[in-house]
Structures are given as C-alpha cells and as structure tokens.
Amino acid sequence: MDGNGPVIPNFGQGDACVTGDHTFCWGWVRDHWSDTLGPALWQHVELTAVAVGIGFAIAFPLALLAHRFRKLEQPLGAFSALLYTIPSIALFQLLVPFTGITWTTVEIALVAYTLVILFPNVVAGLRSAPPDVVEAAEGMGLTRLQVLLRIELPLALPAIVAGLRIAVVSTISIGTIAAFLLPKGLGYPIFVALGNPIPFKTEIYAAGGLAVGLALLCDAGLVVLRWALAPWTRLARA
Amino acid sequence: MSSAAEIVFDRVTKRYPGRDEAAVDDLSLEIPAGAFCVLVGPSGGGKTTALKMVNRLIPFDSGEIRIDGRDIRTLPLTELRRGIGYVIQQVGLFPHMTVGDNVATVPRLLRWSKRRTSERVIELLELVGLEAADAKRYPSQLSGGQRQRVGLARALAADPPLLLMDEPFGALDPITRHRLQTELRRLHRDVGKTVIFVTHDIDEAIQMGDRIAILREGGVLAQYATPDALLADPVDDFVAQFIGGDRALRRLALRTLDELPLRPGESGPRVAPETTVRNAVSLLLELKADALTVADGDRVLGSFRLADASELL
Ligand SMILES: Nc1ncnc2c1ncn2[C@@H]1O[C@H](COP(=O)(O)OP(=O)(O)O)[C@@H](O)[C@H]1O
Ligand SMILES: [Mg+2]
Numbered sequence: 001m002d003g004n005g006p007v008i009p010n011f012g013q014g015d016a017c018v019t020g021d022h023t024f025c026w027g028w029v030r031d032h033w034s035d036t037l038g039p040a041l042w043q044h045v046e047l048t049a050v051a052v053g054i055g056f057a058i059a060f061p062l063a064l065l066a067h068r069f070r071k072l073e074q075p076l077g078a079f080s081a082l083l084y085t086i087p088s089i090a091l092f093q094l095l096v097p098f099t100g101i102t103w104t105t106v107e108i109a110l111v112a113y114t115l116v117i118l119f120p121n122v123v124a125g126l127r128s129a130p131p132d133v134v135e136a137a138e139g140m141g142l143t144r145l146q147v148l149l150r151i152e153l154p155l156a157l158p159a160i161v162a163g164l165r166i167a168v169v170s171t172i173s174i175g176t177i178a179a180f181l182l183p184k185g186l187g188y189p190i191f192v193a194l195g196n197p198i199p200f201k202t203e204i205y206a207a208g209g210l211a212v213g214l215a216l217l218c219d220a221g222l223v224v225l226r227w228a229l230a231p232w233t234r235l236a237r238a
Numbered sequence: 239m240s241s242a243a244e245i246v247f248d249r250v251t252k253r254y255p256g257r258d259e260a261a262v263d264d265l266s267l268e269i270p271a272g273a274f275c276v277l278v279g280p281s282g283g284g285k286t287t288a289l290k291m292v293n294r295l296i297p298f299d300s301g302e303i304r305i306d307g308r309d310i311r312t313l314p315l316t317e318l319r320r321g322i323g324y325v326i327q328q329v330g331l332f333p334h335m336t337v338g339d340n341v342a343t344v345p346r347l348l349r350w351s352k353r354r355t356s357e358r359v360i361e362l363l364e365l366v367g368l369e370a371a372d373a374k375r376y377p378s379q380l381s382g383g384q385r386q387r388v389g390l391a392r393a394l395a396a397d398p399p400l401l402l403m404d405e406p407f408g409a410l411d412p413i414t415r416h417r418l419q420t421e422l423r424r425l426h427r428d429v430g431k432t433v434i435f436v437t438h439d440i441d442e443a444i445q446m447g448d449r450i451a452i453l454r455e456g457g458v459l460a461q462y463a464t465p466d467a468l469l470a471d472p473v474d475d476f477v478a479q480f481i482g483g484d485r486a487l488r489r490l491a492l493r494t495l496d497e498l499p500l501r502p503g504e505s506g507p508r509v510a511p512e513t514t515v516r517n518a519v520s521l522l523l524e525l526k527a528d529a530l531t532v533a534d535g536d537r538v539l540g541s542f543r544l545a546d547a548s549e550l551l
Contacts, residue, residue: 136330139293139402140344140392141319154334232334232376 018202025202036189036203041210044185047178048171048218050107055114055167063122067152077120084116088174092181106178113174114167121163125156158233161226165219172215176207186211242272242432243305243399245292250301252287252457261287262298262457269449271306271399274426274433276447278440280480284457285436289402292434293322305400320344323393323401323431327408329385331377337363337388338373344396362391367421383414390422394429403435407442419446440481444469444488452477466492470551486551490516493550495532500540505529511539519547 017025029037066073086094091109099105129152137147179187186207193203227234247267253260262284269275277285290296292303294315303310310318331340338359345355360370366387377385386406393401406422407415423446426433437443443450444465452460452468454476461473469489472478495518496511506529509518518530522544532539 130328130330130333132326132328132330133332134330135295136324136326136389137332137343139295139319139322139324139326141316141347142343143316146347151332151334157334230334232378235376235378 018200021198021201023201024205028202029206032203037206037210040184040186040189040207041214044172044175044211044214047106047110047175047185048168048214051110051171051175052114052164052167054107055111055118056164058111059115059118060122063119063126064148066119066123067126073123077123080112080116080119083112088113088177089180092178096181101181103182103184106175106181106184110171110175110178114171117167117170118160118163121159121166122156125159125163126152128159129155154230157230158226161222161229165222168218168222169215172211172218176211186214241399242430244271244307245269245275245400245432245434246302246304246307247288248302248304250288250291250298250303252284252291252296252298259456260284262291262453265301265453265457265459267451267459267462269432269434271432272430274423274435274446274448276443276450277434277436277453278438278443278450279453279460280455281438283453283455285438285453286404287457288453289404289434289436292400292402293319293324316347320347320396321398321400323395323398325386325389325393325401325403325406327405329377329389331385331388331392333377335376336373337368337375337377337380340377340388341373341392341395343392348396350396358395359391362394363388365394365425366391381414382410383418386410386418390425399431401431401433403433405437406435408437422446444492452480454480487516487519489551490514490519490547495542496534496539498542498546498550500532500542501529501546502540504531504533504538505541506531508533509542510534515547515550518542519544 015025015027018028062076066076083091088109091112092105095105095108099108126148133151133155134147137151142150175185176187176190178185179191182188189203189207193200193207245267246269247265250262250265251260252262265284265288267275277288279285287296291298292305292310294310305313305318331337332343335343338356341359341362342355345358350358359373363370363372368384368387368391372380372384372388377388380388389406393403407418410418419442435446437446447465449462450465450468451462454460460480461468461477463471466489468477468481469485469492472481472485491514493515494512495509495515498515506527507521507525508531509521511532511534513521513532521527521530529541529543531541
C-alpha cells in the first residue's frame with residue numbers, strides 16, 4: 001500500500017469492490033456477517049430490549065401513581081422532561097464518573113430516555129377513559145381497582161403501545177451513539193468505518209440499514225400487537 | 239318480575255365546597271315502591287346532584303336517604319351500587335367491550351354462572367328491542383338510540399329494584415326519543431321497578447311520570463304531585479310558568495276515553511277506546527259533531543260529548 005492511494009483497512013482479503021470502495025459490496029457483508037454485523041445487530045437488540053424493558057418497568061408504576069395521586073404528575077413529568085433535554089452524549093459523559101465506561105452507563109442513559117417517552121404516554125392513556133365511562137363503571141359498583149384493571153388499563157392500551165413504538169424506535173436510533181463509549185451495537189461498525197481516512201461506505205450502509213430495518217420491524221411488530229390486543233380500535237367509527 | 243324499592247329523601251342537603259347556594263336544599267321526597275318518579279326543573283336545579291346522592295356518587299351533608307327503610311350510608315358502597323341500575327345521557331358504554339360484555343358487567347361482578355349470564359344477556363337485549371346477534375358488536379358500531387338501549391339493558395342486568403336515569407334520552411333525535419320513551423313506559427309497567435328519572439323537559443316529565451318533583455334553582459322542591467294534580471293546581475307562579483300554557487288540554491291528554499264513564503248508546507262518528515280525551519275534543523271541533531261513538535271494533539261502549547271533557551277538569 002503506498003502513501004498516496006486510498007487507505008482501506010485490511011478486512012481480510014478485500015476484493016476489488018472493497019479495495020475500490022464501491023457504493024455497496026454484498027461480498028463484504030456476507031464475509032463479515034458472523035464476525036461484525038451479526039454480533040453488532042444482536043447487541044443492539046439486547047441494548048434496546050433492556051432499555052425499553054427497564055424503562056417500561058419504571059414508567060408504568062410511576063404512571064399508575066401519577067394517575068392515582070394527581071399531585072404527583074407534575075413533579076414526575078418535569079423530572080423526566082429535564083432528563084430529555086440533556087443531549088445523549090453529554091448524559092453518557094455525566095454518568096462515566098459514577099458508573100465508568102460500561103454497558104451500565106449506556107443502559108442508564110437509554111433508560112432515562114425511554115422513561116421520558118413512556119411515562120407521559122401511559123399517563124395520557126390512563127386519562128383517556130372518557131369521564132362518562134368511568135362514572136358508569138363506578139355507578140355500577142366496580143371498585144377502584146376494578147375500574148383500573150377492567151376499564152382504564154384496556155383503554156390505555158393504544159396510547160401505551162404508541163409510546164412503546166416511539167421508545168423502541170428512538171432507542172434503536174440513539175443506541176448507535178453508544179459506540180462512542182463502548183465497542184458494541186450497530187453504532188460500532190459505523191464508528192469504525194467513519195474512522196478511516198476515507199469512510200468505508202459498505203460498512204456504514206450495512207450497519208445503518210440494519211438499524212433502520214430493526215426499527216421498522218419492531219414498529220410493525222408493535223402495530224400488530226395493538227391490533228391483536230385492542231380489537232375495538234380496528235373498527236371504523238359508526 | 240322483581241321487587242321494587244321504596245326510596246325516601248329525608249331533609250337532604252348538599253352544598254358544594256366554595257359555593258354559597260345549596261345544590262340540593264332540605265329535600266324531602268317519598269317515592270313509593272314501583273313508582274315512576276320524575277325529577278324535573280331548570281338546569282342547575284340540583285336534579286343530577288339529587289340523583290347521584292342515591293348511589294353515593296355524590297356525598298351529601300345532612301339528612302338521610304333510605305331505600306326500603308335502610309339508610310344508604312350503612313350499606314357497603316359496592317353492594318349498594320350493584321343493586322341500583324344507573325343510566326346516563328352519555329350512556330358511558332365501555333368502548334373496548336362488546337355489547338354482550340357491557341350488559342354482563344354487573345352479573346359478572348355478582349359472580350353469576352356463565353350460562354345464567356349469557357341467557358340473561360340475550361333476554362335483556364330482546365327486552366330493550368335489540369337482537370341477540372347484537373351482543374357481538376362493539377358500541378362504536380351502534381347508533382345513538384341503540385347505544386342507549388344497551389345502556390338500559392346493562393342497567394337492568396342484575397334485576398335491580400331501583401333504576402336511576404339522568405336525562406337518558408336527552409341526546410337523541412326526537413323520533414328515537416319518542417320511541418324510547420314509549421318503550422320505557424311499557425317496560426316499567428312490565429318489570430315493575432322503582433324509577434327515578436331526571437329531565438329538564440316538562441313534557442317528557444308529564445308523559446313519563448306517575449309522580450313529578452319540580453326542583454327550582456337552589457335545589458328547593460317546588461311541588462311534588464301527580465301529572466294531573468300538577469297541571470290542575472300548580473302551587474305557585476314559578477311552577478305555573480315552568481309547566482307552561484294549555485294546562486287543561488294537557489290534562490285531557492293524560493286520559494283515554496275508555497277510562498271515562500261514557501253515555502249509553504251510539505251517537506256520532508266512531509273512535510277507538512284508547513283515543514285520548516284531548517284528541518276526542520279535537521275531533522269534535524274538527525268534525526263539528528255533537529258527540530262521538532266509542533267503539534272497540536264492532537262493540538259499542540258508549541258515546542262522548544264535549545261537556546264530558548269539562549267534567550274532568
Ligand atoms: N362538582 C360540582 N362542584 C361544584 N358545583 C357543582 C358541581 N356539580 C354541580 N354543581 C352546581 O350545583 C348546582 C346543581 O347542579 P346539578 O345537580 O348538575 O343540576 P341539574 O342536574 O338540575 O342541572 C348547579 O348550580 C351546579 O353549578
Ligand atoms: Mg343534570
């Protein structure tokens with residue numbers, strides 16, 4: 001390799017496509033699925049699932065509390081909104097002194113974002129039960145808990161799923177930034193490719209495309225989930 | 239056919255926090271078991287408040303409400319409510335449940351068997367003029383009138399001895415409203431429950447009620463009487479004005495010819511026995527006739543003259 005030519009890292013035996021840095025090289029993708037893209041995709045799924053899972057596990061009970069004790073909604077909502085205003089990279093940096101350059105740091109930051117998205121959505125969902133519906137339920141002798149479980153929660157489902165869709169898609173997208181901290185997730189191949197004097201296009205497109213595909217797939221999955229769990233929302237209004 | 243409950247309001251007062259005027263002021267009212275009692279009055283007269291105190295959706299400050307002699311505040315809240323049918327103008331059907339599941343709500347709370355519940359749902363849908371097949375539909379697939387029918391079926395599900403209805407037909411078009419009014423009257427005759435029915439429409443009150451309680455602003459009971467007594471003797475100017483004009487004719491509309499002592503023999507054009515006295519008078523004037531013959535098919539019951547109408551007033 002001489003000093004003047006394009007500097008392409010040695011990804012095994014790069015073929016002409018790779019060494020010429022053509023727009024997209026399927027061969028490279030095939031060769032590096034098992035050592036680069038596959039693991040990165042799997043890490044990304046894990047990153048997202050853990051962040052949304054924990055975010056939901058925290059947001060849901062908080063939303064129930066805010067719903068039950070209306071005075072709590074303001075402070076809880078303000079706190080989570082504050083988190084949202086901190087740029088993600090800054091939040092990673094803020095956490096490093098406490099949790100180090102670790103997977104935990106990344107997850108804490110991502111959980112904070114899912115929380116901000118999920119909390120108001122679940123609260124809004126619980127509020128979406130029309131007052132006359134709740135009044136009828138109470139008038140018929142449903143207890144508070146029964147009103148929550150049989151009326152308010154089912155009616156909150158569409159809003160909860162809507163919140164999950166935004167949370168999942170944005171976590172998948174923000175999750176790529178985790179590569180600034182750790183060599184993990186779909187952000188990492190992009191990070192590496194960008195690090196070349198001439199960015200390696202195939203790797204960027206492949207990892208980026210996987211992130212987009214993952215987001216679309218999860219989103220579609222949640223739409224199907226809503227369709228299955230909330231059959232009444234399928235009907236056209238009479 | 240179930241039992242009906244007697245309801246007594248005993249000097250009940252309710253004041254909302256931060257308001258000087260009472261919403262319901264020292265209200266005393268005895269509603270006999272099986273009666274159809276209408277609370278009527280101008281908007282803000284405390285009708286809704288009075289109604290919701292009965293199933294304790296609204297707490298009151300003083301006085302007592304008794305159902306069959308028992309102070310409602312001594313009963314467990316859910317037990318009290320499960321024994322009272324509640325119908326509101328906005329209906330409040332559960333949008334995520336089918337019609338059948340909506341109607342089955344209280345039977346399920348009471349842990350009826352599956353079989354008994356589903357049989358009851360079908361029975362009720364037919365009682366309120368819907369079809370068994372409607373049980374599988376969702377509320378959003380129904381018209382306004384159908385929704386209110388489901389609301390009524392849901393309230394009747396566990397055969398409660400008392401039915402509370404807050405302007406149930408207020409949001410319906412006039413034709414549907416009239417049909418449902420007629421059917422509710424029939425239903426009341428058939429199922430024999432005590433009904434407390436709120437409306438701001440005096441004509442609806444007169445058409446529906448056995449007894450009418452007129453509430454004026456400030457939640458004060460202005461008069462409590464049968465429709466006939468109300469039209470005959472309004473206690474004061476407020477009531478007279480609220481009821482409106484044509485009082486004599488409206489009283490005549492409450493009676494049908496077959497309820498009257500008719501004159502013997504046949505005289506003049508024939509009319510059916512269920513003709514109201516008001517319509518009979520109208521016919522006499524229209525046909526310039528002296529008398530009408532009241533006949534049930536071929537059987538002549540007697541005859542009716544204009545003078546007989548004024549005898550009733
Ligand atoms: N939740 C409430 N808080 C304060 N005031 C109320 C409330 N509900 C009703 N009121 C007042 O109480 C009075 C009676 O209201 P309401 O019972 O709804 O009358 P109606 O049903 O006859 O229209 C009105 O002056 C109304 O403004
Ligand atoms: Mg009202």
